[in-house]
Structure formats: structure tokens, C-alpha cells
């Protein structure tokens with residue numbers, strides 16, 4: 001079936017680039033979002049998020065008339081759902097955004113339509129989506145109960161793009177596509193082949209769901225191993241970065257890099273979707289989550305220890321005279337995203353506990369967002385921080401911070417990324 005009109009529900013970090021990629025291939029795309037200002041921004045050909053090359057793609061698609069945004073769904077041949085799937089306080093997945101998306105598109109569905117869930121989801125969610133849609137539209141048949149003969153096709157195709165490289169990876173990465181039935185899979189594959197140059201690999205919905213969770217859980221476990229090594233090496237006086245470089249010279253070893261903890265909305269979240277369904281079978285994934293979640297506390301202790309050392313070595317200096325500078329607040333290098341950032345957590349915690357000044361330096365933003373900045377954390381430029389700091393804490397390996405090295409100038413440094421080695 002040829003898709004001439006598609007609708008993308010949720011115009012965030014995944015939905016908007018996907019809408020733009022489809023529109024670039026001359027599919028008429030309607031993007032739906034609950035946020036009015038997002039809708040208005042996109043209809044002006046502009047974007048509300050930072051992602052290289054996305055601005056150009058959206059502007060071209062809107063100007064040429066292939067992309068439009070709205071608060072209200074309209075009929076289309078295919079609907080791609082790309083809404084958030086966070087977890088609740090007890091680490092149980094919160095699927096309410098998917099359910100709301102299903103309820104919002106149900107009234108405009110017609111026989112032959114294809115629904116694709118792109119949001120990262122616990123195993124079984126695609127089938128639940130089909131059930132939620134069926135509950136709204138008893139006049140149509142759905143694949144979870146009528147199988148191949150259903151009026152509507154439902155499939156899962158998890159997004160796998162890396163923030164910062166979304167526009168490239170969206171086109172070039174392989175896609176894993178799992179329908180509730182083989183015909184659902186085939187219909188979804190036809191859609192992705194419109195803009196994907198990587199391979200579109202077919203499976204079933206549950207395997208596709210588990211595949212995405214597995215990818216991010218595997219990365220979490222690997223980073224936990226690196227973080228554990230960094231703590232052991234610190235205790236034994238070994239340079240962990242040299243150690244990992246040496247070990248990685250073995251042809252079958254590829255250890256990831258330690259850091260201040262794991263941030264973002266994916267790697268630190270998705271393992272919980274497996275754990276919450278298989279608590280007794282996941283000791284390794286649970287241990288990894290614990291190690292990565294506790295790494296910020298270890299970094300805070302290292303900084304506190306450095307402050308104590310300065311006080312011990314400088315009689316007459318008071319703790320209120322000591323300025324701690326936290327270099328980097330984003331959740332990883334060269335992006336502006338502060339959400340779920342271990343660096344931000346460390347900086348805020350130090351600002352709240354240290355009686356002297358704590359500086360937060362983040363070259364990718366112009367000010368601290370009101371909701372996130374601790375009132376005691378002082379936003380500062382790199383140059384100013386370099387002049388006033390007593391303790392230099394490197395939290396994010398932004399390219400700006402690679403241009404100098406306080407260790408070689410004999411400063412007190414806590415380097416969580418290994419770019420300021422003595």
C-alpha cells in the first residue's frame with residue numbers, strides 16, 4: 001500500500017526528526033503535539049529542540065508544504081506514535097502518554113490504516129496499544145484479536161538514534177520492525193523503506209520491544225563495568241583510562257568509558273522496563289543500575305575529600321573561601337540537554353552542601369533553567385571559573401574543556417572523564 005499521508009504523534013526529539021525525514025521524501029506529514037507553542041513554532045518552519053541539521057530539514061519540509069503541525073489529529077494512512085515512556089517513582093513504566101495518543105487518534109482511524117509505536121516500551125505494549133484502540137473503535141477490527149484479516153495494522157519499530165546524530169542515524173541505521181502479525185510487519189516495513197537506507201529487519205512485536213530494551217540495558221551494564229573499574233583503580237592508584245585503552249587492544253575486548261554516572265532519558269530508564277517485568281531474573285541489570293546511579297555520590301565524596309585536603313594543606317584558609325568549579329552540566333558531551341544529568345545532580349548537591357561558592361559551567365546553554373538550577377549554584381563562564389576556582393571538577397568532556405588542563409598547572413582536579421590527566 002502506498003502511504004501518501006502520514007501522521008506523527010509527539011513532536012519531540014524523535015517524532016519531529018521522523019516527521020521531517022518522511023516529509024523530505026514527499027510524504028504529506030501532519031505532526032500532532034499537545035503543546036501549542038511547539039505546534040506554532042513548527043508551522044513557522046522553526047524548531048524547539050537542539051539537534052544538528054534538523055532546523056534545515058524542518059524549514060524545507062514546511063516551506064514546500066509537506067509538513068504541518070496541529071493540536072488535533074486528522075485522518076491519515078499511517079500514524080507513528082513517538083511519545084515519552086518515563087517511569088514512575090517505583091520504577092514502574094508509565095504508559096499513559098501512549099494510551100492518550102491512542103485515544104486521540106482512534107476517532108479518525110479508517111479501514112486499512114497502519115499504526116506504529118516508536119516509543120521505547122515494555123514487552124507487550126504494542127498489543128496493549130491495539131487493545132486500547134479497539135476499546136475506542138468497536139466498528140473496526142484489530143490484529144490482537146482478528147489476526148491477519150484485521151482492518152487496522154499495528155506494529156512496533158523502536159527508535160534507536162543517538163542524540164546529536166539523529167538526522168544521520170535516522171536514515172542510515174538498520175531498523176527492527178515487529179508487527180502483531182506478519183502483514184502488520186510488512187505494512188510497517190513499506191513505510192520505513194520510504195526514508196531508511198539501512199536494512200529494515202523483520203521480527204514480531206514482542207521481540208522488537210525487547211530488542212530496544214536489550215540494546216540500552218547492554219550499554220548500561222557495560223558502562224557500569226567501566227564505572228566499577230574506575231573506583232577500583234582510584235583506590236589502587238591505577239590510571240583507569242590507560243588501563244581500558246590497554247585492555248581494549250585485546251581483539252575481543254571493548255570496554256566503555258567511566259564517567260560521573262549515566263544520564264539521559266534512555267540508558268538510565270530502559271533497563272527498568274525489563275527489571276520491572278522480571279525482577280527475580282535480573283540481578284545483573286539491577287546491579288548495573290545501582291552502580292551507575294551511585295557513581296555521582298562517589299564523585300561528590302571525592303570533591304569533598306579534595307576540599308578537606310586543601311584545608312589541611314593551607315592553614316588559615318576557611319571552607320567558605322574555597323570555590324568549587326563544576327565543568328559541564330549536560331548529560332553527555334557536546335549537547336545542551338540537562339535532563340537526568342548526573343553532572344547537574346553532582347553540581348546541585350555540592351552547591352547545597354558546600355559553604356563556599358560552587359560554580360556551574362556549561363558552554364552549551366546561556367543560563368540555568370529556572371526549574372533545574374539550584375539557587376546556590378552560580379552559573380559562570382569558563383574563563384571566569386578558571387581564574388577563581390580552587391577545586392576543578394570535570395563532569396562532562398565537552399570539546400571546549402579539552403583546550404586547557406588545570407592538572408598540568410598543578411591545580412586540584414577531580415576529573416571524571418579522563419581529559420585532564422596530569
Ligand code: SAJ
Pocket residue numbers: 120159160161162163215216219223256257258259260261262263264265266267331332333
Ligand atoms: N556514557 C558513559 N560512558 C560511555 C558511554 C556513555 O558514561 O562510554 C554515559 C553518557 O555520558 C550519558 C549516558 O551514558 O550520561 C548515555 O549516553 P549514550 O551516548 O550512551 O546514549 P543516549 O542516552 O544519548 O542514547 C542511547 C543510544 N543507545 C545506545 O547506544 C544503545 C541511542 O542509540 C538510543 O536511540 C537512545 O539511547 C534512546 O533513545 O533509547
